[in-house]
Amino acid sequence: MLRVKDLESGYGPMQVLWKPSLQTKKGAITSLLGPNGVGKSTFLSTVFGSVKPWGGSIYYEEKDVTYMPTHKKVEMGLALVPEGKHLFPEMNVYENLVMGAYVKKASRHREESLALVYSLFPVLKERSGQLAGSLSGGEQQMVTVGRALMTKPQLIMLDEPSQGLAPLLVQEVFRTIQKMKEEIGLTVLLIEQNADASLSAADFVYIMHEGRIKAKGSPEEIKGSPEIREAYLGI
């Protein structure tokens, strides 16, 4: 579904990505694992288009989208749940969610998407009139995920969704990711530092280190290799 090959990018003179390649399988959860600061977020930002690629290629549904602007990618069904939430603090929960249905294709499915988000996160329906800035961290994360679902995506990319959440909420986040795959039929690209949780959720795992893919395989293969676990995951 998504095919990234030899991607290069960075900030100013500093190169962050050194030709990592990655593929997601339709209807599966693919996880990109690695500690902080190895380029995982830059990878997602480059795929999404908020950071310009320097080289390499990005194919989505067999189309070359390497230099396609972000808003067109959203229209094609690519969604991002960014790190740090990025909600609209002065809009209420409902307005935040509806903002997710901004692109034309998504706006046609607005009501059904909204019903889906409320069924996934019933608490958001109760909070719908409340300003996003006044919600708890966990609820804000739900709005961020809900807003991404409102764009009517086929591929949803999540940037460290469990970061900063209490362990119980982390479980909740991973349960939701499972539901996205099983009940909604989404393809998921998940970026995480939380190795344990994402190894148990993912169907396929890539491990990133210093801007390069150092290992890949099924979760069982990764778990079964003490070298990989020790060198890159510290577990």
Added chain:
Amino acid sequence: MIGIQLAGNLTQGLILGGVYGMATMGLSLIFGVLGVVNVGHGAFIMIGAFTTLLLFTQLGLSPIIAIPVALVIGMALGFFFYYTVIIRLTEAPELASLLATFAIGTLLEESVKFTIGTEFRGYNWDVGKISLHITTLPMSKIYAFVGSILIALLLYLWFSKTRAGTAVRAVMQDRKGAGVCGVNVNWIYALSFAIGIGLTVTSGVLLTMFIPVGINPYMGGAYTLKAFVIAVLGGLASPYGAFFGGLIFGLIENGTYTLFALVPSLEPFAMTRFLSFLILLLILLIKPTGLLRAK
């Protein structure tokens, strides 16, 4: 006697304040969306003033017709300067955008000076006046006030009801979040800049309806200063805040005029500029986020 004079001046102040407010909305919109402080603000007001003057004196067209003409000219200038200059500066350090907008302002002033000259001009648009018990108001001032309120209201409706307006609000509140929703942030930048400049040039029309004299290439400087004070009063990044900031500023300016006039050997008009700075200083010291900002 003083009471009546004060009430009269406050009425004038409220009306001028509405025009001031409208004249600041463009500045706040541009700052709120792009984070660019338009130091050339006053030059665009000057363009609006000359648009009114030329349409009136050369073609005999009423300043009311100048309003939509100025809006179109302003938006065209806005798009032009966005795609030639500002587009390179949205990620640049503030100093770069300050210098660039200053340069744009100077370019406009000098172009007008070169083509039209530096003498002070004015026009006389007589559409009658109404006498209130406390003061006499020319109808042109009332039109300016009504025009300001209508434009502010239209902007409010555009912001809250339209798809593009909602996208502008989203970009103001979180640019990255808006990008995630599929908003074409660059287009929203261009549109906001164009609307901001369009509003500013239009406010030049309304200001000359209030003060139809003193039109010259360098008239904008005083308005830039006032607009900054008003924008800070209203919370800098909020166009509605700016409108109400303008009302308050107009009231203060005209109200204190009456009071300064009571002090012998004080030239009250000269004091109003001093007062602008004083207000700016006080707000920055006491409540730098702006008086009208909720947070």
